[in-house]
Amino acid sequence: MKVKHAGILATGAMATIATLALAGCASGTNDDGDDLADAGATTITLWVDTERAPALKDVAAKFKEDTGITVKLEIKDFATVDQDFISQVPTGKGPDVIVSPHDKLGSYVDNGVVAPLELGDTAGLFAASAMRAMTYEGTVYGVPYSIENVALIRNADLVTEAATDFDTVISNGKEWAGGAKDKYPFLVGLSPEQGDPYHLYPLQTSYGAPVFGLDAEGSYDPTKLELGNAGGLEFAAALKQWGEDGVLNANIDGDKAKEFFLAGKSPYYLTGPWNLPDIKNAGINYAIDPLPSAGGEAAQPFIGVNGFFLSSKSKNELAATQFIVNYLSTDAVQTALFEIGGRPPALVTAYETAAAADPDVAALGEIATTGVPMPAIPAMGSVWADWGNAELSLIKGEGDPTEVWTTAVDNIEAKIAG
Amino acid sequence: MTSTRPSPAIEYSPPRRQSTLALLIKILLLGLVDAIGVYALFILFIKEQWLVFGLAVAILALINWIYLVPGQLPAKYLTPGLFFLAIFQVFVVIFTGYIAFTNYSDGHNSSKDDAVASIIRVAQKRVPDSPQYAVTVLRQGDVLSLLVTEPDGTVSVGSADDPLEVTTDAELDSTGKAVGLPGYDTLQLAEVVQNQDAVLALVVPESDDPNAGSIRTSDGATGFVYQASLVYDEQADTFTDSETGTVYLADEKEGSFVSPDGETLTPGWRVNVGFDNFVEAATNEQIRDPLIRVVLWTFVFAILSVATTFVLGLFLALVFNDPRVRGKKIYRILIILPYAFPAFLSGLVWAGLLNPEFGFVNQVLFGGAQIPWLSDPWLAKFSVLLVNLWLGYPYMFLICTGALQSLPEELTEAARVDGASPWRIVRSVKLPLLLVSVAPLLIASFAFNFNNFNVIYMLTRGWPRFSDTTLDIGATDIMITMVYKVAFGGGGGRDYGLASAFSILIFILVATVSAIGFRRTRALEDLN
Numbered sequence: 051m052k053v054k055h056a057g058i059l060a061t062g063a064m065a066t067i068a069t070l071a072l073a074g075c076a077s078g079t080n081d082d083g084d085d086l087a088d089a090g091a092t093t094i095t096l097w098v099d100t101e102r103a104p105a106l107k108d109v110a111a112k113f114k115e116d117t118g119i120t121v122k123l124e125i126k127d128f129a130t131v132d133q134d135f136i137s138q139v140p141t142g143k144g145p146d147v148i149v150s151p152h153d154k155l156g157s158y159v160d161n162g163v164v165a166p167l168e169l170g171d172t173a174g175l176f177a178a179s180a181m182r183a184m185t186y187e188g189t190v191y192g193v194p195y196s197i198e199n200v201a202l203i204r205n206a207d208l209v210t211e212a213a214t215d216f217d218t219v220i221s222n223g224k225e226w227a228g229g230a231k232d233k234y235p236f237l238v239g240l241s242p243e244q245g246d247p248y249h250l251y252p253l254q255t256s257y258g259a260p261v262f263g264l265d266a267e268g269s270y271d272p273t274k275l276e277l278g279n280a281g282g283l284e285f286a287a288a289l290k291q292w293g294e295d296g297v298l299n300a301n302i303d304g305d306k307a308k309e310f311f312l313a314g315k316s317p318y319y320l321t322g323p324w325n326l327p328d329i330k331n332a333g334i335n336y337a338i339d340p341l342p343s344a345g346g347e348a349a350q351p352f353i354g355v356n357g358f359f360l361s362s363k364s365k366n367e368l369a370a371t372q373f374i375v376n377y378l379s380t381d382a383v384q385t386a387l388f389e390i391g392g393r394p395p396a397l398v399t400a401y402e403t404a405a406a407a408d409p410d411v412a413a414l415g416e417i418a419t420t421g422v423p424m425p426a427i428p429a430m431g432s433v434w435a436d437w438g439n440a441e442l443s444l445i446k447g448e449g450d451p452t453e454v455w456t457t458a459v460d461n462i463e464a465k466i467a468g
Numbered sequence: 469m470t471s472t473r474p475s476p477a478i479e480y481s482p483p484r485r486q487s488t489l490a491l492l493i494k495i496l497l498l499g500l501v502d503a504i505g506v507y508a509l510f511i512l513f514i515k516e517q518w519l520v521f522g523l524a525v526a527i528l529a530l531i532n533w534i535y536l537v538p539g540q541l542p543a544k545y546l547t548p549g550l551f552f553l554a555i556f557q558v559f560v561v562i563f564t565g566y567i568a569f570t571n572y573s574d575g576h577n578s579s580k581d582d583a584v585a586s587i588i589r590v591a592q593k594r595v596p597d598s599p600q601y602a603v604t605v606l607r608q609g610d611v612l613s614l615l616v617t618e619p620d621g622t623v624s625v626g627s628a629d630d631p632l633e634v635t636t637d638a639e640l641d642s643t644g645k646a647v648g649l650p651g652y653d654t655l656q657l658a659e660v661v662q663n664q665d666a667v668l669a670l671v672v673p674e675s676d677d678p679n680a681g682s683i684r685t686s687d688g689a690t691g692f693v694y695q696a697s698l699v700y701d702e703q704a705d706t707f708t709d710s711e712t713g714t715v716y717l718a719d720e721k722e723g724s725f726v727s728p729d730g731e732t733l734t735p736g737w738r739v740n741v742g743f744d745n746f747v748e749a750a751t752n753e754q755i756r757d758p759l760i761r762v763v764l765w766t767f768v769f770a771i772l773s774v775a776t777t778f779v780l781g782l783f784l785a786l787v788f789n790d791p792r793v794r795g796k797k798i799y800r801i802l803i804i805l806p807y808a809f810p811a812f813l814s815g816l817v818w819a820g821l822l823n824p825e826f827g828f829v830n831q832v833l834f835g836g837a838q839i840p841w842l843s844d845p846w847l848a849k850f851s852v853l854l855v856n857l858w859l860g861y862p863y864m865f866l867i868c869t870g871a872l873q874s875l876p877e878e879l880t881e882a883a884r885v886d887g888a889s890p891w892r893i894v895r896s897v898k899l900p901l902l903l904v905s906v907a908p909l910l911i912a913s914f915a916f917n918f919n920n921f922n923v924i925y926m927l928t929r930g931w932p933r934f935s936d937t938t939l940d941i942g943a944t945d946i947m948i949t950m951v952y953k954v955a956f957g958g959g960g961g962r963d964y965g966l967a968s969a970f971s972i973l974i975f976i977l978v979a980t981v982s983a984i985g986f987r988r989t990r991a992l993e994d995l996n
Contacts, residue, residue, distance in 0.1 A: 369661045435933070
């Protein structure tokens with residue numbers, strides 16, 4: 051029968067196409083020899099953001115030349131990359147290497163998605179604080195490449211002298227502003243809904259109230275919460291006072307603060323190196339001052355360290371380790387990353403070159419020596435929220451400082467414990 | 469022939485002549501589908517996923533049968549749709565349901581094998597103050613060995629079975645590193661990479677003493693002495709701390725290794741926890757109290773959103789449906805404008821407009837008053853509703869205009885002749901007729917607003933926060949934003965299990981409300 055015949059013909063043709071398509075799928079992995087195909091060893095994938103990708107092109111090419119392995123730079127959105135990494139690594143779809151700030155490390159380790167890295171003697175080439183940031187519970191997980199921290203940026207045309215304590219900063223600022231409505235004595239970007247404990251941290255530490263106590267290695271120890279000590283309460287009271295005096299303004303968020311500083315509406319701006327390129331471009335005659343102490347003790351900022359981490363399910367672990375430990379730790383790469391991102395390098399030699407050429411880097415690096423890496427424990431996410439909220443309500447003048455602060459500390463304690 | 473059995477000629481319509489092109493396209497598409505299917509089968513076969521394998525075989529056979537055997541015309545049309553429905557809807561719903569009964573969260577992220585591998589790996593600690601060795605990977609037949617150069621120049625060789633032994637025959641390079649040994653082949657970097665799994669698995673004991681450390685390399689060029697701080701016993705399914713002797717037993721209910729005093733090792737793994745997530749949502753007062761408030765607010769938000777947008781939309785539709793209004797087209801375009809903005813963007817723009825000090829609303833409309841639109845709990849609720857009204861009324865305006873225009877003009881005229889006032893006409897004639905066609909859309913709108921993530925998240929992020937809970941949940945959070953925060957760690961760990969449990973709750977609520985709503989709508993139709 052004709053119809054049947056056509057059906058058989060169609061089935062045959064279809065089977066042929068299916069076979070061909072299958073062969074097409076398979077041939078992609080068969081070309082390079084069995085060992086390589088089995089291990090998936092021809093490429094290593096690196097998740098990176100748009101800004102950093104160009105700086106890594108050269109070293110990727112060099113690695114390809116030396117080992118025959120392609121380094122694929124995959125550009126990801128950095129706001130959510132840590133979540134993607136945690137959920138995709140277990141499925142085997144994640145990258146081999148990720149670029150990430152160190153404060154996510156606790157989550158990565160808790161979920162078993164990063165592998166320890168033994169840097170050996172290479173570790174000694176990096177700034178000690180950077181290596182501390184790459185260490186979680188005594189094990190090293192990453193190669194650091196940049197260190198960042200906040201600093202007090204001063205518009206040198208408006209206030210000529212650097213001040214060492216915060217009271218002088220305020221009085222200088224107020225004197226300059228002269229009570230005008232659109233002039234601000236001091237600027238710092240605060241989220242109107244959740245405050246910003248990160249930026250305010252140097253002011254807090256100057257009251258002798260770090261978030262945690264230090265362990266033997268000089269890292270924060272999450273079991274020793276120090277936030278609620280006597281200094282913390284003094285800081286809480288000071289926040290309320292600053293809020294009343296208009297020194298801190300919860301309605302000025304990061305964008306507004308930057309806009310005002312660029313427009314010359316304030317002599318002081320507490321911010322980090324990420325805003326320096328714009329300040330430069332705006333033609334502001336700026337100076338980077340040491341962080342002023344408000345409570346008498348040293349004002350220590352948080353240090354944020356960016357680094358490269360190895361996925362625990364990398365199918366190409368040896369090559370990826372080679373690339374991270376021996377290629378990304380070189381002076382050339384660290385300098386290239388600095389030139390693109392403006393964040394001081396973690397490698398000591400690269401830092402020294404950069405600092406000699408650029409006084410901003412030297413000034414920021416000087417401040418960084420006083421700081422301690424941000425805690426990386428997974429509970430930190432909720433710590434920030436409670437902490438910021440307490441600060442925010444005080445700045446807005448709501449509640450009694452001691453009460454607000456103690457409630458937040460109790461909440462944080464409960465979260466770390468639970 | 470009986471009347472109940474139609475003749476075959478009627479049941480099977482005579483085969484229409486297929487064009488050759490159509491046949492070719494069919495063969496090509498079906499061939500590709502089969503190729504993908506068979507490829508998937510291979511992978512499933514290799515991974516020994518028998519259940520999924522069987523399912524895939526059945527589906528593939530069914531697809532081929534449907535398209536190759538003549539007849540089954542409805543099935544031919546329905547299959548692609550059903551297939552995608554199954555993948556994108558049914559599967560997602562079932563998977564969410566499944567996750568709700570697991571402890572999938574931060575720290576319980578993957579399988580037990582992964583957890584064990586990760587613990588073993590992290591437990592390998594470099595022996596403190598031990599030197600860094602330069603190593604070369606050697607091969608003799610199938611056996612890999614490490615050629616180790618100590619910092620003082622001593623060279624030794626060893627493999628997995630033979631502990632390190634000092635050798636003096638090694639070839640040295642200019643830096644003094646041993647790079648070759650007679651009788652062995654030296655692996656170059658490319659070869660090391662090719663055999664990386666074997667190289668990484670190579671553990672060379674330092675000596676015969678089983679408690680001594682062992683040398684491993686992670687890059688094929690440098691080696692370190694490691695000692696395991698935790699030892700895994702596969703038979704007993706325990707980890708033993710080699711210093712303190714503490715035994716961590718695998719607890720399949722918790723999904724972690726737990727010591728007798730309750731300490732756990734990280735990471736754990738994903739296990740089925742039954743109704744634990746639901747029980748926690750109902751009993752943990754940190755979650756329960758805010759959850760109740762959030763559910764109430766979600767209903768209030770959804771109902772008020774529908775009510776306000778509908779009233780405003782209907783009012784404008786009635787006004788602009790009046791034949792006496794001039795320039796209707798321009799007005800209508802202007803009214804529909806907010807609808808054209810993505811809610812995502814509008815939320816952000818409105819957040820700026822409502823800034824207490826610098827926002828347009830306070831500065832211009834309220835003469836510089838500092839009204840905390842988004843940070844006072846009640847005002848924030850009001851602001852969210854206001855912004856949603858702005859976003860939502862054009863839709864209601866559109867559907868009401870459409871429905872009004874389809875109402876026969878005679879009815880209005882007849883009512884007018886009977887002496888009804890305009891208000892009476894709207895209330896007793898237009899509105900009941902309108903509701904018949906609009907009511908199902910109102911229910912859909914309710915379901916949409918019930919899950920209106922964009923407006924809430926972009927405008928207030930759910931804040932201002934509740935002060936009596938450690939969760940990052942606030943006065944304007946609706947259930948879907950709460951689910952998002954729980955699932956993706958808005959201030960805390962990610963907990964997909966709990967978030968999925970909440971999602972099921974949302975599903976039940978929306979389904980119930982919709983079912984009741986549609987039943988009422990049918991009653992409305994019967995009335996007319």
